[in-house]
Amino acid sequence: MQVDIGNALAAVADPGVGETALDTLDDRVATAHDRIDRGMAEGEFGYAALTLPERTEADAIESAVAPLADSDAVLTVGIGGSALGAATISTALGPSDTTHRVLDNVDPEAVSETLADLPLDSTAVHVVSRSGTTAETLSNFLVVRDAMAEAGVDWTERTIVTTGEDGPLRALADEHDLPALTVPEGVPGRFSALSAVGLVPAAIQGHDIGAVLDGGQAAMESLSPSLFDCPAYAYGAIAYALDQRGASVNAMMPYAERLEPFAEWFAQLWAESLGKDGLGQTPARALGATDQHSQLQLYRAGPRDKLVTLVRETDREDRTIPETDVADLAYLGGTGLGELLDAEFEATEASLAAAGRPNVRIELDALDARGIGELLYAMEAACVLVGELYGVETFNQPAVEWGKRAARGLLGGGDFEEADAVEEKERLLIE
Amino acid sequence: MQVDIGNALAAVADPGVGETALDTLDDRVATAHDRIDRGMAEGEFGYAALTLPERTEADAIESAVAPLADSDAVLTVGIGGSALGAATISTALGPSDTTHRVLDNVDPEAVSETLADLPLDSTAVHVVSRSGTTAETLSNFLVVRDAMAEAGVDWTERTIVTTGEDGPLRALADEHDLPALTVPEGVPGRFSALSAVGLVPAAIQGHDIGAVLDGGQAAMESLSPSLFDCPAYAYGAIAYALDQRGASVNAMMPYAERLEPFAEWFAQLWAESLGKDGLGQTPARALGATDQHSQLQLYRAGPRDKLVTLVRETDREDRTIPETDVADLAYLGGTGLGELLDAEFEATEASLAAAGRPNVRIELDALDARGIGELLYAMEAACVLVGELYGVETFNQPAVEWGKRAARGLLGGGDFEEADAVEEKERLLIE
Numbered sequence: 001m002q003v004d005i006g007n008a009l010a011a012v013a014d015p016g017v018g019e020t021a022l023d024t025l026d027d028r029v030a031t032a033h034d035r036i037d038r039g040m041a042e043g044e045f046g047y048a049a050l051t052l053p054e055r056t057e058a059d060a061i062e063s064a065v066a067p068l069a070d071s072d073a074v075l076t077v078g079i080g081g082s083a084l085g086a087a088t089i090s091t092a093l094g095p096s097d098t099t100h101r102v103l104d105n106v107d108p109e110a111v112s113e114t115l116a117d118l119p120l121d122s123t124a125v126h127v128v129s130r131s132g133t134t135a136e137t138l139s140n141f142l143v144v145r146d147a148m149a150e151a152g153v154d155w156t157e158r159t160i161v162t163t164g165e166d167g168p169l170r171a172l173a174d175e176h177d178l179p180a181l182t183v184p185e186g187v188p189g190r191f192s193a194l195s196a197v198g199l200v201p202a203a204i205q206g207h208d209i210g211a212v213l214d215g216g217q218a219a220m221e222s223l224s225p226s227l228f229d230c231p232a233y234a235y236g237a238i239a240y241a242l243d244q245r246g247a248s249v250n251a252m253m254p255y256a257e258r259l260e261p262f263a264e265w266f267a268q269l270w271a272e273s274l275g276k277d278g279l280g281q282t283p284a285r286a287l288g289a290t291d292q293h294s295q296l297q298l299y300r301a302g303p304r305d306k307l308v309t310l311v312r313e314t315d316r317e318d319r320t321i322p323e324t325d326v327a328d329l330a331y332l333g334g335t336g337l338g339e340l341l342d343a344e345f346e347a348t349e350a351s352l353a354a355a356g357r358p359n360v361r362i363e364l365d366a367l368d369a370r371g372i373g374e375l376l377y378a379m380e381a382a383c384v385l386v387g388e389l390y391g392v393e394t395f396n397q398p399a400v401e402w403g404k405r406a407a408r409g410l411l412g413g414g415d416f417e418e419a420d421a422v423e424e425k426e427r428l429l430i431e
Numbered sequence: 432m433q434v435d436i437g438n439a440l441a442a443v444a445d446p447g448v449g450e451t452a453l454d455t456l457d458d459r460v461a462t463a464h465d466r467i468d469r470g471m472a473e474g475e476f477g478y479a480a481l482t483l484p485e486r487t488e489a490d491a492i493e494s495a496v497a498p499l500a501d502s503d504a505v506l507t508v509g510i511g512g513s514a515l516g517a518a519t520i521s522t523a524l525g526p527s528d529t530t531h532r533v534l535d536n537v538d539p540e541a542v543s544e545t546l547a548d549l550p551l552d553s554t555a556v557h558v559v560s561r562s563g564t565t566a567e568t569l570s571n572f573l574v575v576r577d578a579m580a581e582a583g584v585d586w587t588e589r590t591i592v593t594t595g596e597d598g599p600l601r602a603l604a605d606e607h608d609l610p611a612l613t614v615p616e617g618v619p620g621r622f623s624a625l626s627a628v629g630l631v632p633a634a635i636q637g638h639d640i641g642a643v644l645d646g647g648q649a650a651m652e653s654l655s656p657s658l659f660d661c662p663a664y665a666y667g668a669i670a671y672a673l674d675q676r677g678a679s680v681n682a683m684m685p686y687a688e689r690l691e692p693f694a695e696w697f698a699q700l701w702a703e704s705l706g707k708d709g710l711g712q713t714p715a716r717a718l719g720a721t722d723q724h725s726q727l728q729l730y731r732a733g734p735r736d737k738l739v740t741l742v743r744e745t746d747r748e749d750r751t752i753p754e755t756d757v758a759d760l761a762y763l764g765g766t767g768l769g770e771l772l773d774a775e776f777e778a779t780e781a782s783l784a785a786a787g788r789p790n791v792r793i794e795l796d797a798l799d800a801r802g803i804g805e806l807l808y809a810m811e812a813a814c815v816l817v818g819e820l821y822g823v824e825t826f827n828q829p830a831v832e833w834g835k836r837a838a839r840g841l842l843g844g845g846d847f848e849e850a851d852a853v854e855e856k857e858r859l860l861i862e
Contacts, residue, residue, distance in 0.1 A: 080724025275729025293511025
């Protein structure tokens with residue numbers, strides 16, 4: 001993996017980072033790296049996520065899923081960090097004979113459609129919730145279990161659980177002797193992709209999850225006290241410095257359909273880790289080349305408040321565009337769709353630079369198991385670095401608790417004053 | 432459709448709009464409405480989009496697609512405004528026996544997978560490009576045509592074209608006697624959902640496209656000189672006023688899986704129309720309740736630079752959550768997934784308000800053909816209003832041209848100085 005920050009320098013972009021500023025920043029990276037390194041060594045909450053590549057046991061996951069290896073489909077039942085990592089990894093690794101679907105919302109119609117689409121008697125259900133009490137996840141699981149029973153399927157034969165050391169899901173797994181894996185201690189959900197949380201579906205699909213971890217390991221080994229030696233820190237440091245200079249939005253724009261969920265995963269990582277104390281760069285999810293026809297006008301000519309992060313793999317199979325006798329299109333004939341995509345990538349990057357809009361290029365050698373492991377780890381390390389530079393609590397998410405209590409109160413799950421506030425809503429209705 | 436701007440008022444939120452400011456704004460809305468009304472009456476470029484509900488002939492579209500009505504799948508080949516409206520409408524109208532797929536990117540692998548998934552001999556191909564020369568669309572179409580020929584399918588029997596009055600696609604349609612519809616004159620792609628561009632796939636799927644237009648018509652008839660009488664203008668005016676006060680990001684967060692493409696469509700509408708002259712609110716695509724576990728931390732505790740737009744339908748079918756004997760989850764049993772979703776909607780709205788974060792509620796009576804037509808039209812009218820208030824050129828997208836020329840040059844499609852700039856990229860590589 002390599003990161004090119006040339007187009008984020010003040011010589012090119014406004015906002016941009018000057019060379020002196022970059023050197024000063026590098027000193028702060030060294031200090032932050034010390035802190036991160038210590039947290040990793042001591043297994044501190046959150047920092048412990050950065051040692052997952054050497055702690056996660058691919059064999060144990062593969063053994064746990066073995067009884068479900070013949071499934072025609074995997075259904076992840078989880079939300080947020082319990083779903084996005086799995087979706088990102090499974091999608092990045094490409095199509096499999098075993099479909100991966102995710103229930104990460106409680107839209108009744110969508111849940112019913114998903115269940116109607118799946119061959120329930122050959123679907124592996126992966127339920128993921130550290131607490132075992134996440135309302136959306138447990139509601140969906142109750143519905144799935146019921147649907148299986150109605151279809152005459154023994155859900156206990158088809159369910160694997162990833163949860164904390166105790167709680168309702170752990171108790172359920174014990175009671176029914178379900179295969180069960182553990183959400184690693186000290187690892188917030190959004191940092192758990194490189195654990196059972198993110199790897200179980202890929203393992204059931206037969207992907208090489210060991211190679212995903214190897215990629216993570218490689219990125220872990222590249223952590224170093226200088227941003228000039230470490231792609232992950234280079235990315236984090238430049239994103240931070242640009243945010244400080246006004247780039248309050250970070251548009252994550254991979255040029256690969258298989259990385260579309262990666263942009264979602266990144267958006268959670270960035271938003272939930274850094275969105276604190278009035279700080280935090282807002283992630284915007286984009287997709288190249290498609291969003292050139294949607295977002296690029298804004299990125300290039302709107303407010304100077306954006307960093308655009310362009311991601312691609314350097315090695316991919318192409319598909320030839322057939323020749324045509326239409327003069328206006330002749331230049332396309334004989335080239336490849338991938339060549340066109342690459343040309344658009346470079347054109348967009350140059351187009352942003354020409355307008356003085358900062359952008360960063362991240363390139364993977366290949367979008368394979370190793371590549372996605374490296375990318376996810378690097379973005380996590382980048383995020384932890386940015387948290388250190390901001391001085392925020394990277395690993396918690398206190399602002400979501402208010403709404404959880406309100407929702408629980410509204411549903412009769414206890415007496416919560418937040419639920420009363422819902423009733424007192426200020427209205428100005430236009431019909 | 433109704434819009435509730437109560438939580439965007441200064442009494443609740445910071446940034447927020449004071450009552451006096453709202454009255455002053457209302458005067459500007461009256462002036463802008465005059466301009467919009469005149470543009471509509473005179474069929475001026477762009478403004479003409481707002482008369483589509485009464486100009487688009489559902490019958491003509493239904494006749495054109497009649498030969499393809501027995502298709503098992505529809506494949507839209509288009510990008511940006513030529514794809515997002517169709518995806519939005521077809522998805523919003525719910526599952527159909529006729530699948531709708533979209534090729535709106537030139538990722539070789541994804542294109543190959545889509546083609547492998549489709550029953551080519553019973554797939555209707557809808558190619559959409561006003562100019563008939565859009566590189567991505569035409570490349571994909573050449574590939575699709577070739578794949579059909581290889582599969583022994585007569586592509587001329589399975590293709591319908593929507594394009595401008597002339598150009599290569601029009602010539603192709605004439606040559607092969609293909610059913611062909613016209614991208615309406617004076618209507619930019621992102622404003623063309625309520626024309627053949629957005630309605631053909633839904634028509635092939637057998638949805639009631641007349642009702643979609645009726646919904647648009649209802650929204651059109653609700654345009655009025657005062658934001659207090661017009662939901663569309665109320666939304667646009669409050670989004671503008673909040674942007675002026677620092678809410679430079681507009682998070683569009685529908686609580687319905689079937690509206691996920693709507694958020695994408697909105698993001699294009701907003702970004703490409705308003706991202707000009709250094710102005711323009713950045714759209715962020717979100718989805719409730721899922722993104723409560725991803726973005727809400729940032730929305731509630733990050734910078735005070737966001738408007739959150741919450742959208743839901745007030746009437747939907749529910750699915751009961753089975754009872755459970757787990758004490759911690761007992762409150763969920765017997766309630767519905769939809770009830771849970773509604774509780775989360777209201778809890779999130781109140782949670783944002785309690786933290787002084789501005790938000791707007793948009794409610795549809797039902798997410799049906801009429802409802803989606805009304806919603807799309809209202810957002811278009813809101814966008815046009817915001818363009819008037821900013822004083823930008825709402826209907827062009829000049830900033831995307833540079834990159835198009837660069838890409839064309841890189842592929843040998845002519846001599847473009849932009850392609851030379853690509854070669855001169857500033858590099859600072861970290862590996």
